Amino acid sequence: MTDPAQRLSPVYRDMPLTIFEHMSGLARHLGAINLGQGFPDEPPPPALLDALARASAEKSHQYPPMAGLAELRRAVADFYARTQGLALSPDSVIVTSGATEAVASTILAVVAPGDEVVLFAPAYDAYAPLVRRAGGVPVFVALRPPHWGYDRAAIEAAITARTRAIIVNDPLNPTGTVASPQDLAMLAQVCVAHDLIAICDEVWENVRFDGFAHASLMMQPGMAGRTVKIGSAGKIFGATGWKVGWLITAPAMAAVLGRAHQFLTFTTPPMLQWAVAEGLDTPGLAQSCTARWAQTRGVLLDGLMREGFALLPSAATWFTCIDLAASGIALDDRTFSERAVHEAGVASIPISALWEGGGAPTGIIRLCHCKPETTLSDAVGRLAHWRDGL
Ligand code: GLN
Numbered sequence: 001m002t003d004p005a006q007r008l009s010p011v012y013r014d015m016p017l018t019i020f021e022h023m024s025g026l027a028r029h030l031g032a033i034n035l036g037q038g039f040p041d042e043p044p045p046p047a048l049l050d051a052l053a054r055a056s057a058e059k060s061h062q063y064p065p066m067a068g069l070a071e072l073r074r075a076v077a078d079f080y081a082r083t084q085g086l087a088l089s090p091d092s093v094i095v096t097s098g099a100t101e102a103v104a105s106t107i108l109a110v111v112a113p114g115d116e117v118v119l120f121a122p123a124y125d126a127y128a129p130l131v132r133r134a135g136g137v138p139v140f141v142a143l144r145p146p147h148w149g150y151d152r153a154a155i156e157a158a159i160t161a162r163t164r165a166i167i168v169n170d171p172l173n174p175t176g177t178v179a180s181p182q183d184l185a186m187l188a189q190v191c192v193a194h195d196l197i198a199i200c201d202e203v204w205e206n207v208r209f210d211g212f213a214h215a216s217l218m219m220q221p222g223m224a225g226r227t228v229k230i231g232s233a234g235k236i237f238g239a240t241g242w243k244v245g246w247l248i249t250a251p252a253m254a255a256v257l258g259r260a261h262q263f264l265t266f267t268t269p270p271m272l273q274w275a276v277a278e279g280l281d282t283p284g285l286a287q288s289c290t291a292r293w294a295q296t297r298g299v300l301l302d303g304l305m306r307e308g309f310a311l312l313p314s315a316a317t318w319f320t321c322i323d324l325a326a327s328g329i330a331l332d333d334r335t336f337s338e339r340a341v342h343e344a345g346v347a348s349i350p351i352s353a354l355w356e357g358g359g360a361p362t363g364i365i366r367l368c369h370c371k372p373e374t375t376l377s378d379a380v381g382r383l384a385h386w387r388d389g390l
Helices: 019-030 046-058 070-084 099-110 127-133 152-158 181-193 233-237 251-261 270-281 285-306 333-344 373-388
Strands: 093-096 116-121 137-142 163-169 197-201 227-232 245-248 319-323 364-368
Touching (some): 019 333, 093 099, 093 251, 099 127, 099 227, 127 137, 137 152, 233 285, 245 251, 285 319
Parallel strands (some): 116 137, 163 197, 197 227
Antiparallel strands (some): 227 245
């Protein structure tokens, strides 16, 4: 008899663990400081925890509506009206169990077998496997350091008659960069010219440190009816384990995407949805989270620069990237991350682990900065000491 494990789908049998799970596992095992996977060590704001406790005591614990609590769909639409000038009806919002489920539901509903989907490298690691699972073909276009800008000619060259969609992550994880207004206008023109659906992972929209409000690709001319905008309460409030996200698109499209969501997770815990709705409605709460992360970001960036590490420019997300060669480190990124977690006691993410399609930069690693000041100072000291001994 064959081993039942050998009879499982080869898609998953031969798939490695995500780099985030791998590095967090090593950090736990080794007791290292975890600046790899992105999550804050501090709890979400007390007002959000109060809202959760009240919802848990007072509200139903049974299945909420498949598309999400009406109160949260309304609160999401209001939040984007206030913060980004979007005019959305609650019908355009589908609540999901985290942004990754929103990405999955969207890809399953958008991509038919044989369709091609344009992605950009580096990319969040869930996109391409989900496109393949839907029977689609991911086609990668490389972004180049240090600015990771979008190259129209390269995008046009990747588009064929079979291209159905483009996946844009703005602000971009892992680089922490933001698409320029020119990039957004160009991406919109390309989508309209080639009749593409834009799947926009905008989970970092509220985590910006350059003083600008996020501008969604959805706002560009011709994009309202062809964009799926994806957001995350986990990122807005620093509550990644809550797994409350949403997708937003024209109501007729949202109804179809909801059909995919109904057979993935169906619903999301109602007490979390109530609390997020209250959090989004609370003036200044989302901004207070970003203001706190601006403080800790400053500690990591200043500390690294003081120790002679060369940072790539960034303006958003919980991450900053280090150029290893320019920091005097003659290691490739994967070797750096594996050795640093063992030898320096600091976990990081190698950028090439988030790259497909050839030509990966192999000298850049990502560090997460939404950690207590003492943790960050300790991590900088460990990395500098270890580098000096290499
Ligand atoms: N978004 C997180 C990061 O970039 C990872 C999420 C996950 O591990 N699935 O660190």
